Amino acid sequence: MEWKFPDVGEGLHEAQVVAWHVHEGDHVERDAPLLDVETDKSVVTIPSPVAGTVEKVLFREGDTVHVGEVVVVFGGADGVASDDGGRSSGAPAPAAEVSPTVDATASPSAEPSPVVLATPAVRRLARELGVALTEVRGTGERGRVLAEDVRRAAEQRSEPAGGHQPEQVQGAPGQPARARAETVAPVESASETPAVELQPADQRRPLVGVRRRIADNMARAWAHAVHVTVVEELVVDELVALRERINAYLAPQRMSYLPLVVKAVASVLARFPEFNASLDEEAREIVVHAQRHIGIAVDDPEGLLVPVVRDADRRSVRELVTELGRLIEGARQHTLGPADLTGSTFTITNFGSIGGIVATPIINYPNVAILGMGPIRRRAVVRADDRVEPASVMFLSLTFDHRVVDGGAASRFLVALKAMLENPAALLTELV
Amino acid sequence: MPMQAGSMEEQFPLIQRLNEDGELVGELGIVDEQGLVDVYRSMVMLRRFDERAWNLQRQGVIGTYAPFKGQEAAQLGAAYGLGARDWLVPTYRDWAACWARGVPLEHGLFFAKGHPRMGAVPEEARVFPAQVVIAAQTLHGVGLAWSLKLRREAAAALVTFGDGAASQGDTHEAMNFGSVFGVPLIFFCENNHWAISVPLERQMRSETVAQRALAYGMEGFRVDGNDYVAVVNLVHDLAERARRGEGPFLVEAVTYRLGAHTTADDPTKYRASDEEQRWEQRDPIRRLERFLLGRGLLDDAGIAEAEEAALQEVEATLERFRQALEEDPAVLFDHVYAELTPQLAAQRDRFVARAKEVEH
Structure with missing residues (x-):
């Protein structure tokens, strides 16, 4: 069967x-x-x-x-x-x-590729005018194909080189939809459409699954939040030394810098609650969160995931090491449920673990801010007495939603975080 | 002016007779112990059917299906609380209630398949066809109940709707109209806490659905919808009072949708799993099972036997469903009008002729 x-x-x-x-x-x-x-x-x-x-x-x-x-x-x-x-x-x-492409050819009424957004009325118009929707560049919201887009496509098609004969559009229904639909094949669609031109070796694949979700989330964040990024340089020799000592103590377990940064962020957020917030656009209200749930961007071949450390401020560094390990491993194994993947109030992305000194991260919408960690590298640093000497340096990027907070607050937030990470003894005061 | 804190929940206390631990905290009322064993067995069968229907959609056999898992007690209580001459006006999630009134269970599959036989509701069941337009059935319920009143029939009607439907204009109009005309109707809200992905607190600011009765000059009641004993007794009493002309009434059956809204929905996207786990503790079947075990009316063998009987009944239901799939497509014309209109008769003839042509 x-x-x-x-x-x-x-x-x-x-x-x-x-x-x-x-x-x-x-x-x-x-x-x-x-x-x-x-x-x-x-x-x-x-x-x-x-x-x-x-x-x-x-x-x-x-x-x-x-x-x-x-x-x-x-x-x-x-x-x-x-x-x-x-x-x-x-x-x-x-x-x-039948392959999907041939399928569209086989039946004039078959729906074109599902990635095309269009209302039923527009789809019908396209059929009547013999226009394949996949060829039309949509000018509506999120690329939705509008009636005028279809008419324009029909018009362009019926235009002989250089000529302009809109009357022919009316005659277009006579053109068999079947013949038009054949041009769904991507190689043939290049000549008339202003959309991406396809070369024979190019591939088209539908935007689905995790990729589509990321695309939608990013587009939403970008369309809504007013992103501004401020960057600060940290001299972190003491943090490096501290981590080494902690790792010696935790051995054979080892930790990255992330638990310490999470700890510091959770602590600084207490002093800057407006960065631990979301904007409820519908209600036109700023929601300042009481709990500090820190999202961690995790790179994965199938796409970015953001597991969430709940109540990061109420966990010890040791607990954070364990929890972060569980979340990052779970994200890579795709075993995390929505409880672990939703509800962040602030996000950290450790882009430096791969490469790049400075980044301008996109906010994990509807959060108000995201912190990007650069790599720790040895650099020449000018000390207070003008001596130049090598030191461990890291850049932190803070992207914030300028609708909710202003640059001054963002700089103060970053300076407070810098003070804590440059002098990690301060972290001791945050022991719970 | 704000109400006193907590006043509405106090004014509409949760009526309960069988608590979460399966302990009787009220009278059995109109039900007897042996009857509860039958209800338990029915609930098990309905649960297995519901699970199977979900799989049938995933396997491509039926279209979108709305599971009722978790709402069995509310639905059976509502249906069995009514008298033989009373009417049920259901939604698309009420297959347990419809079944209890005598509608074959395969109608749930017909509905999801778009099979015309879904219109062939047995007359003696006194059940309207399932309504999929949210809240529209509340108006139908009022119309039906009003006609019962005008015809002086000694009968009541019960219309089911969800918490989401409670926010629809139709429901408010129906309640207003129904109360003004004093119709013998029970507005039965299966408050399962989720209107697809919208939680109750985003549906309404009031503490309870039941308190809306105040606004319409009706009596309102809030009952533990996972407690069959409480629901069936309440509906029984209200149906009797409605027949005496004291209606309409509003009942809020507080229950929980343990599954997805429909097969096209994924609740893990919008609700926390610990909420589901909390409600699983209040599962209507589990509660009845504990009660019956405690009373010595059920034992492990009885549970196993109920499961076995349930599977057989589900298979028999599926067999009837499959047979209906072989039916002549002209059945399309059979179950909407008692007598075909001339236009439909002509359409039917053309349809049959065309079907023959295509066969050749």
Whole structure:
């Protein structure tokens, strides 16, 4: 029995295979986990529709699967009667082997690639004018294709070189949509559209899953917050020495600088509560958080994650070492739940662990500020008596939302943090 | 002017007869112990059905499905509290209540499949087709109850709606209209605390849903919606009073949606898992099970037997569902009007003729 990918959401076109729970040759019970897919909304576990042997697995982890495509073939299924033979509900049933591109060609009414945003009325207009939506550059919100965009595309197409004959637009419905739809193939779409030109070797892939979530979050932060970054230089010889001593004490456990920075930030936030805040735009209110939950940006091949250390101010350095270890490992293993991934009140990103001296981090919206840690490097430093000598130096970047706080406050925040990290004995006063 | 703190929760205290630990803290009232064993078995079966329906959506057999996991006691209490001549006006999440009134359980699957047979509600069940438009059924409930009054029928109606629907204009209009005309209706709010992803405190500023009854000059009640004994007794009393012309009433059944809003929703995105865990302690099935175990009315063998019977009943339900999938597509015309209008009859003929053409 062939099992075709159904619409596991509501009006879903495709999803990404995240993980298989079975391998070819395995026996699987009905309703036992078969695979996980990620839609634009969530990761969904699909239970096996039948009990039987998994004969063939047609998509690998990371692949994008479209609704209607055969995902898995079962053999010796003894529970075939338990579903309706793979008839997918509410979904068109495209012929088995058509690729998505050919699919659009096969049926003039088929929806184009789902990444195109357009209202049903605009989609209809596009069909009537024989315009493939994937070719049209949308000028609406978030690239939404508007009716005027479709008309413009139709007009440009019907324009002979140099000429301008808008009347022909009216004649466009006569042009078979079928013929137009063929140009969905990316290589052919380059000539007329002002969108990204595609060369034959170029690839297009849909913006889905984690990547899409990051894209949306970043765009939202960028569109809303007024970002300003202020940078300060820290001479951290004492911090370096302290960490070495702590590590000798903790051995064989080792810690990075992050727990100390988290500790210092949590402490300084007590004096600058407006940096431990969020802006509730809807209510037009600034929410100053009582608790200090510090988000930590974690780099991962699949995309950035921001696990959250809850009540960082109420944890000892030793506890922070353990908690940060758990969160960072969990983020990389994708085992963290929403409780660990939401609710930050301030964020730290340690870009310096890879490279780059100074960065301008984007706020973890709707937080008010984010701190970026640069690498600690040996540099020449001018001392108070004008002596120049080598020292360990780190740059800290503080990006803040200028709608909520001003530059003066941001500088004072950064100076307070600098004072604490340059003279880490001050951290002792924060022991809990 | 602000109310005194806590006054509304005090004025509408939570009515409870069977507490979270399965201890009887009130009278059994209209139910007897053996009857509770049957209710327990029904709840287990309904839970298994609900879980299976979720999987059927994931497997591509049905479309979007709204699970009722956690709301079994509220729904069965509401349905069994009504009399045989009373009416139920349900939403899309009320398959347990519909089933208790005599609507075959596969109707939940028909609804999710878009199968026309969902319109074939058995007449004797006295149940309206499930409403998917949020709160629209509150108006239908008022209309139905008003007609019962005008026809002097000794019958009441109960309309279900969620906490989200309680914020809709339709619900307020229905309550106003219903109370002005004194209709024999129970507004039964299954307050499951979440309107998709919107928590109750973002739905309303009032402490309770029940207190809204004050504004409409009705009596309002707040009942533990996970306590079958309390719900069924309350609804039974109110239905009787409604039939005597004392309605309408507002009941807030305080319960919790243990699962997702629908198969298209992922609650881990917006609510903390410890909240779910807290409510799992108040699970209506678990509570009844503890009570029955404590009374010696149920033992491990009885629990296992209930599970086995549940699986068989779910299989039988699915079998009836599958058979309905083989039905002639012309069933499309069968269950909306008692008699086809001339236009629909003509459409039906064209449909049948075209279907034959396509076959060739």
